Amino acid sequence: MAKEATKKVKKEKIPRGAMPEQEPEVRARNFMEVPLGYTQEMAVREAQRCLQCKNPRCVDGCPVGVDIPGFISLIKEEKFTEAIRHIWQKNSLPAVCGRVCPQEIQCEGRCIVGKKDEPVAIGNLERFAADWERENGTGALPPTAEPTGKKVAVVGSGPSGLTVAGDLIVKGHDVTVLEAFHKSGGVLVYGIPEFRLPKAIVAQEVNFLERLGVKVECNAVVGRTVSLDELFDEGYDAIYIGVGAGLPRFMNIPGENLIGILSANEYLTRANLMKAYLFPEVDTPIPHGKNVVVLGAGNVAMDSARTAMRLGADKVRIVYRRSRQEMPARTAEIHHAEQEGIEFFLLTNPTRYLGDDKGRLRGMECLKMELGEPDESGRRRPVAIESSEFELDCDLCIVAVGSGANPLLTESTPDLKLSKWGYIEADLETGKTFKKGVWAGGDIVTGAATVILAMGAARKAADSIHEYLMRGW
Amino acid sequence: MFKIVKREEMSEGNVILNEIEAPKIAAKARPGQFVILKANEDGERIPLTMADTDPQKGTITVIYMVVGKSTALFKTLQIGGGYQDVIGPLGKATHIEKVGTVVCVGGGTGIAVLHPITRALKEVGNHVISIVGARSKDLLILEDQMKAASNELRICTDDGSYGHHGFVTEVLKEILEAGKVDQAVAIGPVPMMKFVSLITKEYNVPTMVSLNPIMVDGTGMCGGCRVTIGGQTKFACVDGPEFDGHQVDYDELMTRLQAYCEDEKKCYNEFCMLEE
Numbered sequence: 200m201a202k203e204a205t206k207k208v209k210k211e212k213i214p215r216g217a218m219p220e221q222e223p224e225v226r227a228r229n230f231m232e233v234p235l236g237y238t239q240e241m242a243v244r245e246a247q248r249c250l251q252c253k254n255p256r257c258v259d260g261c262p263v264g265v266d267i268p269g270f271i272s273l274i275k276e277e278k279f280t281e282a283i284r285h286i287w288q289k290n291s292l293p294a295v296c297g298r299v300c301p302q303e304i305q306c307e308g309r310c311i312v313g314k315k316d317e318p319v320a321i322g323n324l325e326r327f328a329a330d331w332e333r334e335n336g337t338g339a340l341p342p343t344a345e346p347t348g349k350k351v352a353v354v355g356s357g358p359s360g361l362t363v364a365g366d367l368i369v370k371g372h373d374v375t376v377l378e379a380f381h382k383s384g385g386v387l388v389y390g391i392p393e394f395r396l397p398k399a400i401v402a403q404e405v406n407f408l409e410r411l412g413v414k415v416e417c418n419a420v421v422g423r424t425v426s427l428d429e430l431f432d433e434g435y436d437a438i439y440i441g442v443g444a445g446l447p448r449f450m451n452i453p454g455e456n457l458i459g460i461l462s463a464n465e466y467l468t469r470a471n472l473m474k475a476y477l478f479p480e481v482d483t484p485i486p487h488g489k490n491v492v493v494l495g496a497g498n499v500a501m502d503s504a505r506t507a508m509r510l511g512a513d514k515v516r517i518v519y520r521r522s523r524q525e526m527p528a529r530t531a532e533i534h535h536a537e538q539e540g541i542e543f544f545l546l547t548n549p550t551r552y553l554g555d556d557k558g559r560l561r562g563m564e565c566l567k568m569e570l571g572e573p574d575e576s577g578r579r580r581p582v583a584i585e586s587s588e589f590e591l592d593c594d595l596c597i598v599a600v601g602s603g604a605n606p607l608l609t610e611s612t613p614d615l616k617l618s619k620w621g622y623i624e625a626d627l628e629t630g631k632t633f634k635k636g637v638w639a640g641g642d643i644v645t646g647a648a649t650v651i652l653a654m655g656a657a658r659k660a661a662d663s664i665h666e667y668l669m670r671g672w
Numbered sequence: 673m674f675k676i677v678k679r680e681e682m683s684e685g686n687v688i689l690n691e692i693e694a695p696k697i698a699a700k701a702r703p704g705q706f707v708i709l710k711a712n713e714d715g716e717r718i719p720l721t722m723a724d725t726d727p728q729k730g731t732i733t734v735i736y737m738v739v740g741k742s743t744a745l746f747k748t749l750q751i752g753g754g755y756q757d758v759i760g761p762l763g764k765a766t767h768i769e770k771v772g773t774v775v776c777v778g779g780g781t782g783i784a785v786l787h788p789i790t791r792a793l794k795e796v797g798n799h800v801i802s803i804v805g806a807r808s809k810d811l812l813i814l815e816d817q818m819k820a821a822s823n824e825l826r827i828c829t830d831d832g833s834y835g836h837h838g839f840v841t842e843v844l845k846e847i848l849e850a851g852k853v854d855q856a857v858a859i860g861p862v863p864m865m866k867f868v869s870l871i872t873k874e875y876n877v878p879t880m881v882s883l884n885p886i887m888v889d890g891t892g893m894c895g896g897c898r899v900t901i902g903g904q905t906k907f908a909c910v911d912g913p914e915f916d917g918h919q920v921d922y923d924e925l926m927t928r929l930q931a932y933c934e935d936e937k938k939c940y941n942e943f944c945m946l947e948e
Contacts, residue, residue: 379891381710381717381757418759420891424696445893449905456898456905456924458931465894473716473888479942482716482742483888484935558927605892607910 215317216245227508227539230393230476234298234323239277242327246275248312249319256309257321262655263362265289267306267321274324283332286325287341291365291408292358292654294333294400295387297326300651301529333403340411344371349668352377352435354421354608357385359441359641359653359660361405364413366661372668374412375435377419379442382472386443387650389472390464392502394509395532398471422608427615427637437636437664440623441657444642445605449598450494454552459486459560463499463599470506488595491515492563494549495599496526501533503597504541515541518591520548520568520581546570546581550588552596562592602647615639622646630660638664675754677731683811687737687781688747689723695730697760703788704766704882704914707732708890710757711749716742719887721913722761723784732758735784735813741939762890763913766880768792772854775847775877776802776822777840777868779860783814785882786859791821793857799823801853803843805860809834841867848875856880858917862926869917879917883908885928900924 219235220226226233237245249271257267265286273282286293302308302322310318349372353360356378364374382388384401409415419425427438447462449455466485469475475485491507493500496519507515517536519526522545526533537543546568553562567587570579604621616624616633623632623639630638640656642648678691697707706721724733738747749755766789774793778786783804794800802822806812807830819825826843827835836843841864847853848871856879858868865881872879885897885908892910899908900921906912 379759380889381759418757419696420759420762423760423762423891424700445891447893447895449895451905456900456928458928462895465888465896468888468894474714477714478935479741479939481714482745482939484932484939486931558924558930607891 213248215320216241218323223538230509232397233394233535236330237323237327242274242324243277245320245324246271250311252311257306260305260309262651263289263658271324279331280336282328286328291362292404293325294329294404296651297322297329298396301649303530343369347371349436350434352430352438355385355441356383357441357443358650359657362654362657363439363661365408368411368413370665375414375416377421378417379420381417383415383417389468392471392506422611427612436668439660440639440643441641442608442643444602444647446603448601448603452551454554457552457554457560458558459594460596463503463597466503466597476510486595487511489513490593491595492593493517493597493599496528498528498532500599501528501536503599504536505539508539516544517541518544518547522546522570525578560594560596562590564588565591604643629663630656631663673754673756674758676749676751679751682813687813689735691731691733693730694732694758698725698727698730698732701725701761702765703792705761705763706913707758707760709755711745712756717888718742719890721785724788735781737781740936741943744943763909766914768796770797774798774800774855775853776800777844777858779805779840779864782860787814787817787821789857794821801847803840805840841871844871853877862922866922873918880914881917882913885925886931
């Protein structure tokens with residue numbers, strides 16, 4: 200009998216909790232957030248799926264090393280405040296990360312449950328904890344160290360800048376974030392759309408840092424309004440550069456300056472930062488295409504395509520020169536885009552834009568492609584199929600084929616060492632640049648990547664800056 | 673908020689001067705650079721090249737024509753009030769050098785942008801001949817200031833109500849025929865810059881123009897301000913706003929300036945109805 204009792208009772212298998220979402224046909228025409236978030240019951244139930252591994256692989260998959268089994272176990276016990284506090288130890292932007300991280304190639308991609316079943320919905324749980332705190336939490340702040348008297352300037356208020364600011368303020372340093380735009384949040388505000396990351400949430404995360412003592416100064420274009428050396432003259436002891444990769448790439452094919460061709464940066468900045476989808480209630484206009492083509496297949500391309508649909512397009516097509524397998528966007532974004540009626544024109548590459556007599560875009564000429572040998576990125580190189588030209592009608596084209604390093608700051612700082620593509624050379628372990636007292640991280644070092652990788656770099660840089668401020672270069 | 677400390681109406685109330693408190697920008701700005709202004713939370717970001725700066729007072733001056741909703745909104749801002757956001761100084765500064773004789777051609781509110789450049793060119797020892805134009809005498813701005821900033825000032829009006837009856841290009845041609853000119857600067861409506869550049873090209877006079885295409889961020893991030901210079905695409909916000917006048921594709925620039933024409937009209941009309 201006793202033997203029977205110790206025998207493990209086979210637990211009833213709980214399927215992965217699906218995220219409630221707005222219906223595709225409804226959401227495709229509004230700017231409200233698509234996934235609605237777990238309820239308490241759903242979160243607790245999902246948390247029960249976690250095996251609490253002794254050697255959690257999911258943590259290795261997280262660029263900032265969040266103790267995932269730790270916070271999930273707190274959710275399971277319905278200790279939600281403790282859960283968010285536990286996440287905060289490693290991640291100061293959980294409401295953002297729960298929404299925009301590519302979990303399938305990070306934490307969830309390594310989840311042991313995922314070997315045989317679907318992985319634990321770690322991203323959804325992280326989001327739940329952050330949202331719960333925002334809606335029901337006490338607002339109590341984590342403790343901060345005694346003031347050190349050291350001043351740090353953080354250039355750029357995107358994910359990496361905010362992470363550095365959050366880490367250093369709790370260590371007792373005096374932190375000022377300088378933002379070139381009139382609103383803080385960087386790519387979280389100008390790039391990622393409202394329906395994927397509500398701006399109120401970003402504002403709340405920034406406000407959290409401000410309540411901790413971080414000063415945020417907008418309209419400060421470092422490199423123009425003030426230079427790095429002038430910041431040192433003003434008394435800053437260390438500077439972190441997290442300005443992102445804000446230089447739009449174009450196709451460089453004929454006709455690219457026709458009216459109706461916008462970089463994704465411009466299109467999304469108009470829609471997100473300037474809220475042009477509310478025009479004429481707000482003053483910034485945005486082109487409303489009926490027949491829209493988006494070039495590229497990353498997250499930015501999906502965001503652009505879904506924005507175009509919400510602005511009333513009849514038809515939105517993603518044109519991409521490789522195949523479905525190589526599409527760099529998050530699985531969830533591709534899935535959402537398809538559900539909303541976005542069409543995919545794969546293995547297709549535009550060769551020139553076609554305009555009407557008023558200089559407005561009316562279509563583009565494309566070539567069919569096939570996949571050849573793998574290129575330096577490891578993906579099979581697309582090769583044009585001869586005489587496969589065809590015309591694609593469109594009245595709006597959004598170019599989302601990547602972005603490069605914006606030279607505004609680096610040009611005015613000749614003693615920063617740059618790569619041949621203009622990115623800042625920095626030690627990948629510490630973020631130290633070749634200029635004393637200056638660190639850099641995120642897209643301006645690595646080239647365009649994800650929010651969480653920028654945050655990972657920021658965490659390391661913050662540790663190194665703290666070390667420097669307390670001990671020296 | 674960036675406070676307005678001085679406000680003037682010119683050109684029958686269609687052109688407004690604002691002197692704005694912005695000490696950081698004033699300390700840094702040089703002739704030819706621009707700022708981006710945003711009136712309020714829902715406002716549009718509007719680039720304007722600075723007409724003057726006073727580093728001691730910590731102020732910058734912009735002069736703009738009321739052409740749409742955003743500038744009409746700017747016009748409502750009074751002394752003591754101000755702009756929610758002012759960003760700058762942006763763009764490259766004018767290259768000021770002693771070259772000999774320089775002709776500065778300005779039209780409309782372009783004269784406001786031309787003024788500090790003219791002054792700087794004279795200060796380094798150039799002989800500066802300025803030509804300024806307006807539709808009529810009452811619409812001409814900054815006559816006294818341009819007179820002080822130049823060695824010679826020529827005035828043109830389209831209706832002949834003041835100075836030469838006709839376009840600036842006619843007076844320009846006369847000056848180019850009369851003697852050696854080493855450099856020209858033209859700032860004004862796009863067609864004016866286009867025709868000035870066509871003439872100076874005939875006379876092989878290097879010509880600088882200042883462009884003001886549609887922009888959002890002004891820091892090279894959006895690419896909305898792309899212009900074609902000598903067959904190459906450039907971003908006016910970071911590569912300019914000044915370019916070699918002989919290399920600019922003016923027709924493309926004029927087309928691109930019309931991109932939001934319909935939207936702007938709609939927005940402006942709604943605003944005007946509200947104001948009434």
